[in-house]
Amino acid sequence: xxxxxxxxxxxxxxxxxxxxxxxxxxxRPGEVLGLVGPSGCGxxxxxxxxxxxxxxxxxxxxxxxxxxxxxxxERCAWMPQKDCLLPWYTALDNAGLALRxxxxxxxxxxxxxxxxxxxxxxxxxxxxxxxxxxxxxxxRVAFLRTLVxxxxxxxxxxxxxxxxxxxxxxxxxxxxPVLDEKDHTVVLVTHDVEEALYLSDAVLALTSRPGRVAASxxxxxxxxxxxxxxxxxxxxxxxxxxxxxxxxxxxxxIAGGAR
Amino acid sequence: xxxxxxxxxLWLPPLLLIILLLGLWQLAADTGFLAGAxxxxxxxxxSPGQIGEVLWQDRSLIAENAExxxxxxLAGFGIALVxxxxxxxxxxxxxxxxxxxxxxxxxxxxxxIIVIAPILVVWFGYGIGPKLAVIALICFFPITVNTLDGxxxxxxxxxxxxxxxxxxxxxxxxxxxxPAALPYLFSGAKIxxxxxxxxAVFGEWAGSERGLGHLMLQDNAQLMTARxxxxxxxxxxxAILLFTLIGLAERALLRWR
Numbered sequence: 001x002x003x004x005x006x007x008x009x010x011x012x013x014x015x016x017x018x019x020x021x022x023x024x025x026x027x028r029p030g031e032v033l034g035l036v037g038p039s040g041c042g043x044x045x046x047x048x049x050x051x052x053x054x055x056x057x058x059x060x061x062x063x064x065x066x067x068x069x070x071x072x073x074e075r076c077a078w079m080p081q082k083d084c085l086l087p088w089y090t091a092l093d094n095a096g097l098a099l100r101x102x103x104x105x106x107x108x109x110x111x112x113x114x115x116x117x118x119x120x121x122x123x124x125x126x127x128x129x130x131x132x133x134x135x136x137x138x139x140r141v142a143f144l145r146t147l148v149x150x151x152x153x154x155x156x157x158x159x160x161x162x163x164x165x166x167x168x169x170x171x172x173x174x175x176x177p178v179l180d181e182k183d184h185t186v187v188l189v190t191h192d193v194e195e196a197l198y199l200s201d202a203v204l205a206l207t208s209r210p211g212r213v214a215a216s217x218x219x220x221x222x223x224x225x226x227x228x229x230x231x232x233x234x235x236x237x238x239x240x241x242x243x244x245x246x247x248x249x250x251x252x253x254i255a256g257g258a259r
Numbered sequence: 260x261x262x263x264x265x266x267x268x269l270w271l272p273p274l275l276l277i278i279l280l281l282g283l284w285q286l287a288a289d290t291g292f293l294a295g296a297x298x299x300x301x302x303x304x305x306s307p308g309q310i311g312e313v314l315w316q317d318r319s320l321i322a323e324n325a326e327x328x329x330x331x332x333l334a335g336f337g338i339a340l341v342x343x344x345x346x347x348x349x350x351x352x353x354x355x356x357x358x359x360x361x362x363x364x365x366x367x368x369x370x371x372i373i374v375i376a377p378i379l380v381v382w383f384g385y386g387i388g389p390k391l392a393v394i395a396l397i398c399f400f401p402i403t404v405n406t407l408d409g410x411x412x413x414x415x416x417x418x419x420x421x422x423x424x425x426x427x428x429x430x431x432x433x434x435x436x437x438p439a440a441l442p443y444l445f446s447g448a449k450i451x452x453x454x455x456x457x458x459a460v461f462g463e464w465a466g467s468e469r470g471l472g473h474l475m476l477q478d479n480a481q482l483m484t485a486r487x488x489x490x491x492x493x494x495x496x497x498a499i500l501l502f503t504l505i506g507l508a509e510r511a512l513l514r515w516r
Contacts, residue, residue, distance in 0.1 A: 053419050078423040080416040087515045088438040097434065098424035129515055149424050 004029045004185040005050065005153060009059035011210075012045055019045050021210040023059070027202070029152070032179055032186040034200030034219065036193055038247060042211035043189040044081065047155045050187060051076040063153060077151040081158045083142040085130035091141050092117070092126040098149035113148050120144055121174070136167040143175070154186045160195065172198055173227040180223050193243045194231055198222055205243055207250035214250045217243065281307045305485035314489040320474070321486075325493050327470040331387060331462065332455045332497065335394025339451060342395065343402030344444065350403075351410040351436070352428075368400040372458065376465035390462030390470075397458040398451035402444065409443025410436050442516065445509040449502055456498040 006026040012019055019042035027033040035043050048054045050061055052073030060067050063075045077098070085094045093100075095116070096109030104112075110126075117123050120140050130138060139159055146154055159175075160168040172195055179186055179199065190196050196203045197219045205214040217239060222230045230236055287293045288306030297304065305313075314321065346364070350357040372393055379389035413435050421431050463472025471490045478487040 048419070051423055053422065073423060076423055078420055080420050082414070082416060084414065084417045084420045086417065086435060086438070097421065097426075100434075101421070101425040101427075101430050131515075145424070151423075155423075 004031075005033075005061075005063050005187070007050070007059065007061045010046070010049065010056050010061055011058035012042070012049060012054070012056050018210040020049075020056075021212050023206075023211070023213055025204055025213070025216075027185050027187065029183045029185050031202065032188055032200040034196030034203040035187065035189045035206065036191065036196045036203060036243065036247065037206030037211060037214075038208045038250075039191060041206045041208050043191075043206060044157050046206075046211070047078065047157050047187060047189055050153070051078045051155050053078065075151055076153040076155050077146045077149040078155045079142055079146040079157060079159055081161060083130070083138045083162075085133075085138055085141060085145075087130055089130075090126065091122065091128050091130065091133060091137075094130065095141055095144045095148055097145055113144065116144050116148065134167075135163050136171055139163065139171060140174075147178075152183075152185060154184050156186065156188045158190055159188070161191070168192075168195070169227060175199060176223060176227075193240050193247070197236060197240055197243070198227065198231060203243065205246050205250075215243065215246045303482065303484050305488055309485045310488045310492065313485040314492065317486060317489070321471075321489060321493055324469060324471045324474045324490075325497065328459050328463070328472065328494070329497055331390040331459045331470065332394060332452075332501070334387070335391045335458065336398050336448075336452055336455045336501075338391060338395040339398030339402055339455075340448065343399050343447070343451075344406055346399075347403045347406035347410060347440075348432075350407055352432075357407075364400065364403055367396065370396065372397055372461050376461050379462075380466035385466050385468055389465065390459060390467070393462040393465075394455050394458040397454050401450040401454070402447040405443045405447030405450075406440055409440030412443065413439045442509075442513055445505060445513070448505050452501045452505060453498050455501075456494055460494065 004027060007023055010023040010025075011021045023046065025033065035046065037043050045054070049056045050063075050072065052069045052071070055069050061072065063072050066072070066075075085091075086097075089097075092110050092113055093106075096104075096113035099109035099112055100106070114126060117126055120143075122137060122140060122144070125133060125137060130141070133141065139162075143156075143159060146156075160171050163171065176199055188196065188199055193203075199222075200219045203217045203219050205217070206212065207214045220230075220233070220236050220239065222236075231240075284293075285306045285308055288304055288309075291301060294301045294304040346360075350360065350364075375396075376389065376393050379392050383389045383392070417435050418431055421434060426434065459470070460472035460475070463470040464476055467473045471494055475487050475490045478484070478490065
């Protein structure tokens with residue numbers, strides 16, 4: 001299949017501070033591109049650049065061959081690090097926001113978003129307010145909200161960073177088949193190397209600021225196996241250690257590597 | 260039973276405090292202690308009991324005037340609400356407008372109302388016009404500033420998220436900015452309604468033929484101190500009532516909080 005998303009020589013600065021420099025990347029429909037890197041390396045900024053929420057200072061980002069900011073915004077749905085669920089809407093109405101914005105009626109939006117609640121293990125929580133949901137459920141509603149937009153490109157910014165380890169592992173295992181079955185192009189930002197390798201088809205490791213590509217790696221095939229089996233497989237752990245070593249090298253020091 | 264207990268726990272402390280204060284006042288007035296301490300005739304320092312008596316005797320006169328004042332407050336507050344929310348929304352959408360007119364909005368609050376009220380009476384006469392102008396002017400600031408702060412309190416990530424979900428400016432306003440601003444608007448409205456009562460009295464003092472402020476001015480001139488205090492009590496009651504009504508509306512509308 002053709003390339004859906006590509007970046008060439010992408011760089012960005014905030015004032016004098018260069019956060020990203022000379023990044024090349026690409027992803028095809030159905031692929032998950034994992035972005036890992038130390039905090040402050042510009043991963044989140046890169047997502048916003050891809051999504052058309054910002055325009056890069058240098059280089060070009062294309063989606064379906066289109067370069068414009070608006071063209072990218074039109075094709076991407078962004079899931080921010082915080083779930084950003086709106087407290088004045090029910091879970092169901094939060095999930096259907098994209099449809100309401102497209103001018104669909106409340107009833108239509110609810111019916112369509114509601115179809116996914118069962119599959120996402122959220123049945124019975126349609127009318128709950130966000131603050132009545134657990135952290136894991138909130139993230140699932142936020143992901144559902146992103147998916148309901150029917151956009152081709154999904155940009156996930158540390159979707160599980162706020163969760164405890166057990167819930168995170170559960171949601172990773174839940175997300176994998178969801179991502180696999182659709183033809184979305186997914187960019188997944190995470191600081192968790194294991195999560196990146198588990199969920200992605202290819203992983204891009206960034207250096208600390210300014211973020212450059214430290215390594216690009218094919219991820220092992222993980223679909224169809226239980227998560228525990230995958231992440232303890234010698235092939236998987238080998239790549240994990242390799243990536244961690246790379247990230248460690250590219251960070252100047254632990255103390256100096258902070259934001 | 261539990262609901263009754265909760266209600267009692269909510270209302271009992273302020274009620275007890277008010278009763279205690281009134282009791283002390285009654286005691287001080289009855290024994291002539293207050294008048295003695297101030298070196299005044301007894302009738303100039305009425306007790307709560309005397310005030311209550313006058314309130315009952317002159318109830319129709321006080322009610323008539325209270326109605327006039329209440330209408331002024333409601334209309335002036337209403338004007339300020341509509342204009343304040345409108346101005347806040349306009350300032351929110353236009354950076355240029357905001358920078359240009361924010362000083363003017365702030366300046367509107369520094370106008371000494373007592374000084375300007377008589378001029379308004381000269382301009383607009385003895386009717387309801389100058390009162391509405393004074394009340395609206397006084398209410399405008401807390402409503403506008405609070406609403407504007409509320410509109411700008413939105414998490415930028417929520418806005419970005421909505422932008423990637425097809426939302427334009429008006430949808431972002433409807434779905435995040437306006438709901439986020441509502442609690443702020445209610446805070447502003449509560450402050451506004453409390454000062455609106457003062458505004459109404461100033462407006463009436465500057466020139467009027469009716470209203471509680473007008474009655475107070477007359478009673479003051481005729482040394483009818485007990486009825487003066489009765490008017491003050493009714494004014495306070497109006498303020499508390501309106502404040503409570505806004506609080507109830509807030510609770511009904513902001514169920515998510």
